[in-house]
Amino acid sequence: AQSVTQPDIHITVSEGASLELRCNYSYGATPYLFWYVQSPGQGLQLLLKYFSGDTLVQGIKGFEAEFKRSQSSFNLRKPSVHWSDAAEYFCVISGTGNNRKLIWGLGTSLAVNP
Amino acid sequence: GAGVSQSPSNKVTEKGKDVELRCDPISGHTALYWYRQSLGQGLEFLIYFQGNSAPDKSGLPSDRFSAERTGGSVSTLTIQRTQQEDSAVYLCASSLGGQGAETQYFGPGTRLLVL
Numbered sequence: 001a002q003s004v005t006q007p008d009i010h011i012t013v014s015e016g017a018s019l020e021l022r023c024n025y026s027y028g029a030t031p032y033l034f035w036y037v038q039s040p041g042q043g044l045q046l047l048l049k050y051f052s053g054d055t056l057v058q059g060i061k062g063f064e065a066e067f068k069r070s071q072s073s074f075n076l077r078k079p080s081v082h083w084s085d086a087a088e089y090f091c092v093i094s095g096t097g098n099n100r101k102l103i104w105g106l107g108t109s110l111a112v113n114p
Numbered sequence: 115g116a117g118v119s120q121s122p123s124n125k126v127t128e129k130g131k132d133v134e135l136r137c138d139p140i141s142g143h144t145a146l147y148w149y150r151q152s153l154g155q156g157l158e159f160l161i162y163f164q165g166n167s168a169p170d171k172s173g174l175p176s177d178r179f180s181a182e183r184t185g186g187s188v189s190t191l192t193i194q195r196t197q198q199e200d201s202a203v204y205l206c207a208s209s210l211g212g213q214g215a216e217t218q219y220f221g222p223g224t225r226l227l228v229l
Contacts, residue, residue, distance in 0.1 A: 043222045043223065044205070098164060098211075099164075100145065100147075100162075102147070102157070102159060102218065104149075105156070106156040
């Protein structure tokens with residue numbers, strides 16, 4: 001079965017602290033991998049994506065993610081969190097054919113303490 | 115340029131009524147997707163269009179749900195005889211539809227409340 005697991009439903013960090021959001025997936029082959037962010041009252045915004053090549057990908061807002069094939073993981077990281085990073089973060093996968101329907105994790109809600 | 119737009123932004127309806135939700139994709143995007151975001155269920159795929167055809171309808175939850183796309187552009191998602199469990203945010207996304215490293219761009223969604 002195709003699925004995405006985000007083990008942490010909710011995380012709270014202090015501003016300036018580092019962040020790592022975990023993501024594991026189940027798929028028949030290597031999928032395309034994404035992280036999306038949804039801020040309160042805002043739409044979904046793509047943070048970064050992995051299709052092929054270098055397994056460490058850089059995204060917007062200072063985020064990066066590392067694809068580890070052996071662990072079927074795609075964890076999101078940021079060295080220093082800002083209060084504006086408080087949001088819901090979704091790990092997402094898709095197939096690599098014509099149909100790129102997205103399969104979503106349930107999300108991790110990030111709170112940032114001042 | 116203009117992004118994906120959806121209308122209405124909010125819809126309140128009574129149980130048993132039919133509703134239509136509209137999506138205007140980014141011009142030139144041949145692929146269009148509908149998703150649903152509901153409490154406790156996360157985001158779920160509903161249907162995928164390539165041009166005007168829908169090769170994947172596997173996510174539609176029941177035969178009360180249908181969708182069409184005309185002119186390779188605007189898409190309408192119709193829910194007949196709405197039920198309270200249909201309450202959710204319905205999101206539309208579009209992409210170029212080709213091969214390679216493409217991104218789906220999301221609209222702001224339609225928040226549907228069935229009373």
